[in-house]
Structure formats: C-alpha cells, structure tokens
Amino acid sequence: MELKPGMSALVTGGASGIGRALCFALAKKGLYVTVVDYSEDEGREVAFLIGKESKKLYAELEFPSSIFVRCDVSNAGDIAAAFKMHLETYGGLDICINNAGIGTPVLFFKDESDGATTWRRTVDVNLIAVIDCTRYAIQAMRSRKKPGVIINLGSASALFPLHTDPIYSATKGGVVMFTRSLSPLRREGIRINVLCPEFVQTKLGSIVSPRLIDSLGGFITMEKVVDGAFELIKDESKAGACLLITKRKGMEYVPSPME
Numbered sequence: 001m002e003l004k005p006g007m008s009a010l011v012t013g014g015a016s017g018i019g020r021a022l023c024f025a026l027a028k029k030g031l032y033v034t035v036v037d038y039s040e041d042e043g044r045e046v047a048f049l050i051g052k053e054s055k056k057l058y059a060e061l062e063f064p065s066s067i068f069v070r071c072d073v074s075n076a077g078d079i080a081a082a083f084k085m086h087l088e089t090y091g092g093l094d095i096c097i098n099n100a101g102i103g104t105p106v107l108f109f110k111d112e113s114d115g116a117t118t119w120r121r122t123v124d125v126n127l128i129a130v131i132d133c134t135r136y137a138i139q140a141m142r143s144r145k146k147p148g149v150i151i152n153l154g155s156a157s158a159l160f161p162l163h164t165d166p167i168y169s170a171t172k173g174g175v176v177m178f179t180r181s182l183s184p185l186r187r188e189g190i191r192i193n194v195l196c197p198e199f200v201q202t203k204l205g206s207i208v209s210p211r212l213i214d215s216l217g218g219f220i221t222m223e224k225v226v227d228g229a230f231e232l233i234k235d236e237s238k239a240g241a242c243l244l245i246t247k248r249k250g251m252e253y254v255p256s257p258m259e
C-alpha cells in the first residue's frame, strides 16, 4: 500500500519506544494518527508534537492531525472505545499497528504467586490484546471496503527462545502464528503481517542483559524497525508474512515451517 496524506493510522503503545517512532514516521507521510496508550502524559505529548509538526508540513488539514486515546489494551471496553474514537474522528482506518507490549516483571521461575499479576498480564497485553485489536481493525476495514494493513509487533524472541522470559517468547510466538493464520484476509484487501525485531534500545529493550545484547552484536536501530514496518505496509505481495530484523543479517522474511 502506498501511504498518502489523508489516510489514517491507529498505533497501540504509541506513547513511547517503537510505537512513538512509528506514530511520528506515519504522521510525516501525512497520515492522521491515533495514539493509543495507557501512559497518559507521554501519549498526549506525542499527539501534541505531531500536531505541531503537521501544521508546518501540511497547511490544510480536514481533521486533527493526531489524537490521543487513553486505553489499557488488556481491557476490552477500552479497546472498543479507542477504535470508536478513531472512526468517529477520521471516518475510516487504513493502517493499524498493534504494538503495545510488556515483559514479565517477575521471573517465571522465581514467582511464587498464582501468576495472576505477572505472566497472565503479559499474555493479556501481548497476545489477547493483539487478537482483540486485530478484530476491531478488521471490522473497521471491512465496513469501508477499502484496502487496509494491520501490523502486529512480534519479536525475534518469537523465533529464538528468550530463556530469561519464556512467557514473553510464548506470547510473541502466539502473535506470529495468529498473524500467519489470518493471511486469507488478503482476498478482502486486508493484509496482516508481523514484524519481529531483535532488541531495540527502548524502555522495554533496556531490561535485557548487556551480555545478551553484546552476543548479538548490539541493539538494532529504531530506523531499521521503522523501515521494516514500512516495508510490510508497502509490499502488496505480503500477507501473513513475518519479517525478522537482526543486527547481523538485517531484514529477512521467515518462511513458515510448513512452507
């Protein structure tokens, strides 16, 4: 899909890190952007800064260049409200990036609780919320009968086990297969792909041990991640595709094991 001014995008976890960078990159192309996050101050700031930049780049705008919606993606009602707000503001949805994600704060092996506050939360935010948001995005795209692209954030840890956080790896593996399973949507003009970067220096990425980062040759840059997302948006031949980005090999499409 060619990105054009006037299209619109919704990005979950848009207040910081990869989501924030994607919000700015999409706005630079002239897209209206809904920043969805539970982090209110940072999220509002992203929408405000996009507004300031867009005024310089695009003199006449039909709608507000960016809005922020406070939303905990683990709450189904919040998600419904975020999509509703986007559709009421912009009238349609061209791009949806399901990016909000967390690690497991207490290590699986050390946690003595029943998991309710630790790994269940990681599954809710990293996997269930992606499923919920994807459904809303499909509904929005179907109702308009125009092409749409959904990108889910997986991780290299979906393809190579992250021994320090098996729950994170499991949720991201789930995101990859969920996304691959939806490739038939391409028949309706909706392409859904998954982006799997290695470690990026964000709040989340910085939790990882420096030894692991060194063994991989360092962090990958935010520019590479944004390029990867744009590659998945642009390439019309890709549906259900998994794009891995590593420090050593750069970007490569990973075939499904049965392909």
Ligand code: NAD
Residues within 6 Å of the ligand: 012, 013, 014, 015, 016, 017, 018, 019, 036, 037, 038, 039, 071, 072, 073, 074, 099, 100, 101, 102, 125, 153, 154, 155, 156, 196, 197, 198, 199, 200, 201, 202, 203, 204, 205, 206
């Ligand atoms: P980050 O912590 O910088 O940003 C994550 C954003 O998601 C934050 O703004 C946070 O407030 C938001 N968020 C978290 N839980 C939420 C919830 N329940 N509801 C709404 N918003 C919520 O992290 P990041 O590194 O930018 O990660 C973004 C995505 O990329 C995640 O899905 C992550 O798993 C994935 N990823 C990150 C790396 C990395 O090394 N940083 C590598 C591969 C994949």
